[in-house]
Amino acid sequence: MATRREVAELAGVSEATVSRVMNGVGPIKEETRRKVAAAAAELGYQLNALASGFAKGRSGNIGVVLPHVPKVRLFSTYYFSEILSGIGDVLHQAGYGLLLLYRNPQARYDYVSLYRTRRIDACLILGASSLPEEQASVFALADEGLPCCVVDQRFSRAGLPCVGADHRAGAYAAARYMLDAGHRRIGFLNGSPHYSNSVDRYDGYRQALAESGLSPDPELLFEGNYSRKSGQEAAGAIFERLEALDGMLCANDRMAIGAIQGLRERGVAVPERLPVIGYDNSDASSLTDPPLTTVEVPFYEMGRLAAESVLARLAGEHGRASDIEDADGAAGAATVANGLNKAADDVLLPTQLIIRRSC
Amino acid sequence: MATRREVAELAGVSEATVSRVMNGVGPIKEETRRKVAAAAAELGYQLNALASGFAKGRSGNIGVVLPHVPKVRLFSTYYFSEILSGIGDVLHQAGYGLLLLYRNPQARYDYVSLYRTRRIDACLILGASSLPEEQASVFALADEGLPCCVVDQRFSRAGLPCVGADHRAGAYAAARYMLDAGHRRIGFLNGSPHYSNSVDRYDGYRQALAESGLSPDPELLFEGNYSRKSGQEAAGAIFERLEALDGMLCANDRMAIGAIQGLRERGVAVPERLPVIGYDNSDASSLTDPPLTTVEVPFYEMGRLAAESVLARLAGEHGRASDIEDADGAAGAATVANGLNKAADDVLLPTQLIIRRSC
The missing domain is CATH 3.40.50.2300 (Response regulator)
Incomplete structure (x- = not known):
């Protein structure tokens, strides 16, 4: 296995910083934490890093909540598989685990408890609809101000950002x-x-x-x-x-x-x-x-952007409380403000007609 | 949201049993816990049930570890998407979360820490190969006797059960x-x-x-x-x-x-x-x-069986320590023995030639 020095070299940080990330000691800039986590992951050290790095009350997992439909193999649909690939790549790079959870459509889903019980740090919602129970569930989530992103379903509601396509x-x-x-x-x-x-x-x-x-x-x-x-x-x-x-x-x-x-x-x-x-x-x-x-x-890109948006939001929250590595407090506050502003906007990716032979 | 009574009726257990599962009070038969978790999930209560039910030191998550290959959209391949659909259906039914984790092929992966840090209760390994670092990683897992199952890769080693195809x-x-x-x-x-x-x-x-x-x-x-x-x-x-x-x-x-x-x-x-x-x-x-x-x-079935095998193993472990609802101690012990025997065997599902027009 790699040594602390190898991880430090690859991440471009000091060995002391690697230790701080590994042991979760003291506040760490989110970007630094991620660089170290990525380097540690590449060298086979990711789990120890996570175990310590997230000991401060984070699970290290991002929830991805999918509708469960009996007899439908969701992963085998192009739509979900591409979005999940995009999400997976971003989370892997950032050193996060992807916690897949199924909700029963038409039943109320208690997103908020997922955060309270520390199963997830943020959540991406796929395949959502405006059916009453579903909408009430995600609105309850938005009311709590928890980091989340809805993929390809616009609710046009503050605190419930959407990454979709045009x-x-x-x-x-x-x-x-x-x-x-x-x-x-x-x-x-x-x-x-x-x-x-x-x-x-x-x-x-x-x-x-x-x-x-x-x-x-x-x-x-x-x-x-x-x-x-x-x-x-x-x-x-x-x-x-x-x-x-x-x-x-x-x-x-x-x-x-x-x-x-x-x-x-x-x-x-x-x-x-x-x-x-x-x-x-x-x-x-x-x-x-x-x-x-x-x-x-661009479903893959959609998944990437959605994952990046919740990670940015988490980084912003981290910055708010404890980002001592920032040059000054104002910079940290600006990050937070940007994060929140971004979260309030729906992002619609461009689509493109592809001409073949069926028309 | 559903009441405790509705959950009890659907699960076919008493309201007191629902409470015990919900609050994680006292030992609960794994089968009962699952029935209640499934009923609670169906009625929109799954998260609270999990939060309490797993408070006894379990994460409620099963790890699914995939190789990360840059630029390859793993979910978009029939192979992985079908296996994941099978795994997802079984875990959803049992009230477990599916924690997707990527390993870097050719690097040592520290499976054992995933258990130690309570990120997962058991683990399914997909896309494994006999490359030295990969093999050493899974052998280290087997050495610890932790519940796991390798999908579609035979290592023919005790403690490292495989569900694959012929x-x-x-x-x-x-x-x-x-x-x-x-x-x-x-x-x-x-x-x-x-x-x-x-x-x-x-x-x-x-x-x-x-x-x-x-x-x-x-x-x-x-x-x-x-x-x-x-x-x-x-x-x-x-x-x-x-x-x-x-x-x-x-x-x-x-x-x-x-x-x-x-x-x-x-x-x-x-x-x-x-x-x-x-x-x-x-x-x-x-x-x-x-x-x-x-x-x-039958990749979907392969995923199902692999997930069922680790859940059976978890149920067996639970039975060993605390299954007071069993009629007697001997029955509990038999469950454990069966679980371990099953785990030692490789399961190979049948394949079938499908004749179309390319040959």
């Missing part, structure tokens, strides 16, 4: 592309309106239609649950309206792939008879036949 | 299928021999060849790292040997998909010019063109 612009670009190609009767297979990202996509779609003097036809709106199976099932309803349609937008690639499969089973060729555009630019989108025209969403 | 039989079936179709010059694109599952696949391949009076031709053996890119790169070497080949086995679907892509770029049609068989039966395998003939591995 789905309105994404769906707008997809609809615009179809309209520019001369299509006029464009259907939309969306997800539940309990997700702000579904609502945003619908808004983008509607806006593009409006600019062409059209409005959404309720008969051409379909709803799935973002699973491939739900896309395949929707194909039945889409098929019944086939004469009224000359294009289909789908709110994710999985539903698009399911819908294309279901349409093919009914003898409908994509894109010849009905062009289809997916959403996400998942791995599968380039593998299918035909490869999907789709909208790229 | 990859020897899987590769045998794939090679047998090609041989039965009249192919005689079958190449093999395998992963690193530091993984026991690579070695097992090679053994199955060799055995099938041997039964047909053939032996592996070193010129027809290729190595990738289980990534699509490595398959695409291997296509160059495969193309150079094309005249000597009439079939290719690949050790996973990603490499097969990459190899098919690389071969196609060189004008080689699959399966017409060169039949290819993948391995894993990943989501992607049925989406590609051509759909892959492959070997199904």
Whole structure:
């Protein structure tokens, strides 16, 4: 195993600082703690460092709370797996553990106790919706002012920052592309309106239609649950309206792939008879036949930013109380203020239309 | 939120038992604790239950330790995502948190401190290899007799149980299928021999060849790292040997998909010019063109069984010390003995050839 000196050299700090971090003695600048933790991790010393470094009342774990849906293998969806990869990379680099917790959707979830019992220092919420119990649970969390970040679901509430993507612009670009190609009767297979990202996509779609003097036809709106199976099932309803349609937008690639499969089973060729555009630019989108025209969403980056935002918030809190390594107290206070300001803003990452052959 | 009575009714226990679990008062049978924790979780009470229930020195977290490879999005691979889904479902049901931790491959990892510092109660090791530092780390864990399970990597060492799959039989079936179709010059694109599952696949391949009076031709053996890119790169070497080949086995679907892509770029049609068989039966395998003939591995079930094995071990340990709800002491002792016996055995799940169109 590495020596204290090796860790100090790699981190670019003194051996005394390594000891202070390792033993949790005295206040340590968060950035320094992280450099030492990263160096110690790289050299195989991470656990001892954590054990001591977090002895001051932190768990060293960031909670990632996911909805538990029986029979759905969440990790196997592009959406969650990419977001988790981004979160995981940032937490690993910072020397934190990632505590995965499932909540039962539609039941109240007691986020606050996770902090009180020191199971987590901060929390990232994935797959949240505006269903009453879910919303009440995250609002209770925000009321306590605890460090958290909601991923890809906007609640537009102080203390409940969101890192998401600009789905309105994404769906707008997809609809615009179809309209520019001369299509006029464009259907939309969306997800539940309990997700702000579904609502945003619908808004983008509607806006593009409006600019062409059209409005959404309720008969051409379909709803799935973002699973491939739900896309395949929707194909039945889409098929019944086939004469009224000359294009289909789908709110994710999985539903698009399911819908294309279901349409093919009914003898409908994509894109010849009905062009289809997916959403996400998942791995599968380039593998299918035909490869999907789709909208790229930087989910990995979304996970990274969400994780960075809660770590920045934790660093700010640390700075407030005890950051003696700062040149002066004012600098420490500024960090905190920035951290809080940042936390109050929703961050929406850009999306991009990827043109392949399904449309 | 639910009342104590509702939790008691759902769990089928008395209200007093719910209180004992909630408050961690007195010894509780592990099965009872789990029933109550599951009921409380379902009704939105899981955190308080855990906070109290684990106050007796348990963290309530099971560690899942993954290799960290820069630029590789581990969660986005079928292999890890399915195993994690299985683990996650079991831990959720049992009321445990899943603490994801990355180790740096090739560096010593201090598993033991994770237990000592109460970050985890047990640990599941994914993506392990027989590289010296990795092996030394897990052997140190086994020496301490701590509850753990290695997933899909056999170390064949007491105290280091493994839940994996019968990859020897899987590769045998794939090679047998090609041989039965009249192919005689079958190449093999395998992963690193530091993984026991690579070695097992090679053994199955060799055995099938041997039964047909053939032996592996070193010129027809290729190595990738289980990534699509490595398959695409291997296509160059495969193309150079094309005249000597009439079939290719690949050790996973990603490499097969990459190899098919690389071969196609060189004008080689699959399966017409060169039949290819993948391995894993990943989501992607049925989406590609051509759909892959492959070997199904029950990764989700593998994750479930691995998680169940460490929970059983924890229950056994609890039983040893304090399971006063058992009818008598002998029953408790039997549980422990079974737990330990089970832990010493490697479990290999069955694999199955799935025939599609790439071969």
